[in-house]
Amino acid sequence: MKAFEAVQHYFDRAADQLSLTDNMRTLLMTAKREVQVQIAVERDNGQLQTFIGYRVQHDDSRGPMKGGLRYHHEVDLDEVRSLASLMTWKTAVVNIPYGGAKGGIAVDVHSLSTRERERITRKFVDEIHDIIGPDTDIPAPDMGTGPEEMAWIMNQHNKYHGFNPGVVTGKPVEYYGIPGRGEATGRGVGILALKMLGRLGHKAEKTRVAIQGFGNVGTHAAQFLHESACKVVAISDLSGGYYCESGIDVPAALHHAEVNDRSLAGFAGVEHITNEALLELDVEMLIPAALGGVITSENAPRVRAPLIIEAANAPVRPDADDILTEQGVKILPDILANAGGVTVSYFEWAQNRQYYNWNLDRVRQELDRVLSAAFEEVWDLAQQENVSLRTAAFMLGISRVGRATVLAGIT
């Protein structure tokens, strides 16, 4: 099943529950605009290379479209289209005034120098500057991009349209960014994981956690849960998995990654396991925070964690989702679990538009408020309708977008 089909599958399940008409389903799932552009740049060695860039603007009925920009060699239109629609439901679930979009460039970032990344980013903006903007479509970081790219995007866009830092979020804090944006997604995962534990009557101190992926999201989730008394027993990254029954020394792991180019390779005093084995550990909570599609119908029957928090986008394939649900596994879906990042992006945009700087305490407090409210709504809806948390989250998102679409009038 391709990425967009998977989103369509979850959408349809919620749409059935909401008794949406076929016409409304088509309207809500069809992207407003899909753009593919040529990005021709000169490499450092003087050779010309052409990359393909995408921006899919899925829906703007609730506000300007919002979504990250991914630099990865596997980026294609199907993936960007699916992630753009997920952003529409995500912003609606947490009830921030945005629609959904996503973009990407098919490129292996590790093969690029800093100057090459800058040239590619600025060239991409040259191609799409007319369709992005603080009131239309606001990009942000995703896999393979970060604050540096966002600063270049703002600077390049502003050359065409005048000074306006709100055109992009996830900027460096010293360059119109907001404190707490870097930690936001992982911290949000942690906040929501604790909410789930509370609702399920589990104590943090008795919760063993396995986290796949030790990048932006995985590190901050690990730190938050460790500081909240959970026992993080396994972590992993591209170099493999690291397990310790009595609990990983999370501050030591964070330090190790920090001084080793963000890699856990060589992290000592722990048992080495594979990334696949990590998913099947005997733990109370599993947090996939790396790639999509890692839990499949093949390994789902061996997943022992009764609780999965989807920090990554789409880590559980639809057929695996059915198996896990049948096994009684509770899954907090990506469109809620990893919404902390876009929520703090919204605060950054608000800060930029107000010209009034927020401090970290305010950011954390507001993040907690927004995510907690969304969690309660999704949880209550799931109970009322006797559906999974994923279907409830989709129902909440779809009904908000549908309502705005109808109120705007379709003529």
Ligand SMILES: NC(=O)c1ccc[n+]([C@@H]2O[C@H](COP(=O)([O-])OP(=O)(O)OC[C@H]3O[C@@H](n4cnc5c(N)ncnc54)[C@H](O)[C@@H]3O)[C@@H](O)[C@H]2O)c1
């Ligand atoms: N960063 C955000 O704000 C944000 C927001 C929403 C969703 N997400 C999603 O969260 C996930 C992680 O994003 P991130 O920003 O932390 O990315 P990142 O690039 O900072 O980190 C990714 C981590 O995953 C590891 N990894 C890569 N391939 C792996 C593999 N095959 N097996 C195990 N580990 C592997 C990497 O080594 C790294 O530790 C992605 O799915 C992303 O779409 C991120």
